[in-house]
Amino acid sequence: MAISSKFGWGLVLTTSLFVACNESNPAVEASDASLPLGQELYALHCASCHGESGDLGLSGAKNLKTCALTISEIKDIIKSGKNGMPSFRGVIGTESNIDSVANYVSTLHE
Numbered sequence: 001m002a003i004s005s006k007f008g009w010g011l012v013l014t015t016s017l018f019v020a021c022n023e024s025n026p027a028v029e030a031s032d033a034s035l036p037l038g039q040e041l042y043a044l045h046c047a048s049c050h051g052e053s054g055d056l057g058l059s060g061a062k063n064l065k066t067c068a069l070t071i072s073e074i075k076d077i078i079k080s081g082k083n084g085m086p087s088f089r090g091v092i093g094t095e096s097n098i099d100s101v102a103n104y105v106s107t108l109h110e
């Protein structure tokens with residue numbers, strides 16, 4: 001009895017930790033200063049379609065894990081958008097922010 005109820009609580013705790021880690025809460029991501037800028041901007045603006053790891057594929061978003069584009073091609077898509085993907089030029093702001101996101105995207109490639 002005692003053992004099984006301990007196990008039960010452990011399961012609940014583990015499950016809620018798992019959910020917390022996978023929750024994409026942009027407000028929390030953005031205020032987490034330990035995240036590199038590119039990753040922070042990605043979590044904020046890109047993960048909603050592409051997912052944290054790049055392969056979510058919502059709204060027809062391409063899999064960034066298999067994306068073979070160069071950094072400058074990635075930057076072009078971020079700035080101009082493509083089909084179902086809107087332009088992020090005015091959203092992400094400076095050229096160096098766009099550089100950071102493009103560099104981060106290139107690290108998602110497997």
Ligand code: HEC
Nearest residue numbers: 045046049059060061062067068074077082083084085088
């Ligand atoms: C509204 C959903 C949406 C958001 C948000 C979004 N994308 Fe996309 N993305 C797409 C779609 C849809 C495509 C596929 C475009 C096509 O080729 O038809 C795409 C394609 C791409 C590609 C090209 C991949 C390839 O291999 O051709 C890159 C790179 C990319 N997105 C990066 C980003 C980055 C970086 C952000 C954040 C700044 C972002 N996306 C935000 C929907 C989105």
